[in-house]
Amino acid sequence: MKIQLLLTGNELMSGHTVDSNSAMIAQQLAAKGYGIARKVTVGDDSAELLAEMKQQSQASDVLIVNGGLGPTIDDLTAQILSELTGQVIEENIIAKEHLINWCQRHRLALNDANLKQALLPAGVEVIPNPVGSAVGFSINHNDCLIICTPGVPNELKPMMEQTIVDMICQRFPNNKEPSTIRFQTFGLGESTLQQLVNNQLSDWPEEVELGFRSGMPLLEIKLTIHDANHSQLQQQCYLRLSALIGDYIIGPQSTTLAEAVILLLKEKNAQITTAESCTGGLIAASITEIAGASSVFEAGFVTYSNSMKAVMVGVDNAVLLEQGAVSEPVVVAMANGAMVNSGADYAIAVSGIAGPDGGSEEKPVGTVWIAWGNRYKLNTRRLRFNASRQWFQKMVMATTLDLIRRDLLGIEEEPHYLRHYSR
Structure with missing residues (x-):
């Protein structure tokens, strides 16, 4: 047909x-x-x-x-x-x-x-x-x-x-309706994932089609069969692949990073807040576009200027002058201040140079300091995303949501992308 x-x-x-x-x-x-x-x-x-x-x-x-x-x-x-x-x-x-x-x-x-x-x-x-x-x-x-x-x-x-x-x-009746298991991942590229399968799952059965749909920021993985008799084999392949890349799996079907974070926060009966500079509220927007986000998110802070970092989330002016806005002490202060002002249990804070101008030799365009965690333990990292302003902002948003997801799950091993973007 x-x-x-x-x-x-x-x-x-x-x-x-x-x-x-x-x-x-x-x-x-x-x-x-x-x-x-x-x-x-x-x-x-x-x-x-x-x-x-x-x-x-x-x-x-x-x-x-x-x-x-x-x-x-x-x-x-x-x-x-x-x-x-x-x-x-x-x-x-x-x-x-x-x-x-x-x-x-x-x-x-x-x-x-x-x-x-x-x-x-x-x-x-x-x-x-x-x-x-x-x-x-x-x-x-x-x-x-x-x-x-x-x-x-x-x-x-x-x-x-x-x-x-x-x-x-x-x-035109069709008895070949496919059955597909779909799930979303973050932090693995298509070539990296395919090589992992080649190396670790070299006996992958031809009855189960392995497919990828690359998006921004997620990579969708699809396991498709065209015969219902192969459903058990399909499930076995999913379990083997999950064991191989489990930490990078965000969720089934079209799950977003924000949805995964919201679900985990609900399970813990906890709330999150954001303090954003270079992303201009994009992280908060990705959370609040999900229905039901109000149960885990009450406030976020867009502190684009130095003065607003001081006024809105209590960053010390002396720290801003000595260290600069794009620095570890500043994002730590932003995260702590946001949690104090909102009463939230968890926080994400970011300050960076989205470009295309404003960089220096010490802090080139694409540099971002991020802080994530809770009121008892904050993690920090300096990363660099050498790309367009819009891509930089989306990657900072996605990376921070994934890191807080991992924190909520208690995953201690660092994802490989942190090493790649730590420059």
């Missing part, structure tokens, strides 16, 4: 819009054991669209057309499908009712431009759009199921989840 994807729109061709839809479509289909054989992107050109739609419908079992369903003159998908199939354009009752209800919900008047979205080729099956004004639709042509979808990502995703994937599964 062959699935092809046709993406439409001048904005995609010009680069003004970055295509995220094809990745989402592929991921949704892959979860059911289907793959995309080919994808093509074309602009809002009638002749090009018709030629591609004709060629792809002849060469595939399913053709997903993405984009071109809107109310403007350059939204051409319905018209091109009409020309391809020989079905006349007519007002679709279901699509019109959807438009009327959508406009009423949004307190908008139904105008002629919107009504264009109800003009569809005769004989199509409407696909509900729970978010936007344009319904999707499908039709069989050339022994191909052609599915036309809106280009707006937050409209397309629920349509894929609620209707389109099931439509394809019913039309």
